[in-house]
Amino acid sequence: MARTHLILATVAVLQLVALLTSAFSPDSPTDRRLLVLVDDVSVKSSHSLFFSSLRSRGFVLDFKLANDPTLALHRYGQYLYDALLLFCPSATEFGGSVNLAGILEFVDSGHDLIIAADAHASDLIREIATDSGADFDEDPAAMVIDHTSYAVSETEGDHSLIASDDFINSSVILGSKKIEAPVLFRGIGHTLNPANNLVLKVLSASPAAYSSNPKNALSTPPALSGSAISLVSVVQARNNARIVIAGSLSMFSNRFFRSGVQKAGSSIKYAKSGNEQFLTELSKWVFHERGHLKAVNVRHHKIGEADEPAMYRIKDDLEYSVEIYEWSGTRWEPYVANDVQVQFYMMSPYVLKTLSTDKKGLYSVAFKVPDVYGVFQFKIEYQRLGYTSLSLSKQIPVRPFRHNEYERFIPAAFPYYGAAFSMMAGFFIFTLVHLYSK
Incomplete structure (x- = not known):
């Protein structure tokens, strides 16, 4: 038994x-x-x-x-x-x-x-x-x-x-x-x-x-x-x-x-x-023989570099890319569309860009990091009739310039430089006049 x-x-x-x-x-x-x-x-x-x-x-x-x-x-x-x-x-x-x-x-x-x-x-x-x-x-x-x-x-x-x-x-x-x-x-x-x-x-x-x-x-x-x-x-x-x-x-x-x-x-x-x-x-x-999407190989890096950095600096030029494929019932095939967008997001999207595709599954876009520092996210929220939705997010901090990374003299500040030096010259002249005048 x-x-x-x-x-x-x-x-x-x-x-x-x-x-x-x-x-x-x-x-x-x-x-x-x-x-x-x-x-x-x-x-x-x-x-x-x-x-x-x-x-x-x-x-x-x-x-x-x-x-x-x-x-x-x-x-x-x-x-x-x-x-x-x-x-x-x-x-x-x-x-x-x-x-x-x-x-x-x-x-x-x-x-x-x-x-x-x-x-x-x-x-x-x-x-x-x-x-x-x-x-x-x-x-x-x-x-x-x-x-x-x-x-x-x-x-x-x-x-x-x-x-x-x-x-x-x-x-x-x-x-x-x-x-x-x-x-x-x-x-x-x-x-x-x-x-x-x-x-x-x-x-x-x-x-x-x-x-x-x-x-x-x-x-x-x-x-x-x-x-x-x-x-x-x-x-x-x-x-x-x-x-x-x-x-x-x-x-x-x-x-x-x-x-x-x-x-x-x-x-x-x-x-x-x-x-x-x-x-x-x-x-x-x-039964998901059609209209099923997947995203792989999400990458981002500075223009001219290949490795993904630990953080970005404000005003850096970067490139973001992702591969998207559609299931045909027997195999994964490149998904081709012109409405996939990425957000560079912190509380609200500071950058919203439409990704371009090589029609082989790769989507990419290049943009400049905004002049705001904090913790950002690369976000893709893709919803299209009949397709499974894609929700991707990747967190990355953005830092300001270090003290030694700023320009010595900023052209936009020349009027202020002139005002400061003219004030010092005026004070010097005033002092001479006050001390040596009768």
């Missing part, structure tokens, strides 16, 4: 080591270990195209029921997964040691999250979305309805099947290739918390859309309407964790991936919806 327990413990340790060795690292920031929580195991087959696209890119998926009593996000102080996919909209509670606080802590520790809801979304899923910056319609039976941008079908229906093409204008989030076909969406809408500037709409509803129960006649103005309704949103947290909030689980399904689409009012019928391209590109962003 003891030997059996020892073997089981050894197997558990080996599995944990295997998981940890494939974890997120600075050399390869792409998520690799994904935990997928589902309400029903049938989701694994009904949404297999989306999951297959993840596997083809090297992801390891672990499927579990949301109420599995063995659920755990971390063990022995280490997280077992790099990202979490909540494909369980009706889950009222999670099994094992997973709960609302645990999921929020998972994100706070820098891990990524996808939330897929639908019209049956539970209070638990809604609360997770709310804490992420998105508020779903409070009406549990409400769905997004659009009588102008619905998907044309053989049956008229209630126009809750929407064909949306109002995408965010960002090649970092949605890729450089334009999404031609509209995205099919059936589910619930949400609004963004105006106090949270980290959440963005990726797929918006049209101005004619509204949120209501499609089975009931609309007697009062809907709580959500127009372009304020977000169908899919993303969050780029301050710790560079990423979240996708989608109001439709069906949009990830094989049926919506393969379905043709024709938007109402348009004569163009697409043989395939834009769901696969849209969600594939979005998954590349949320």
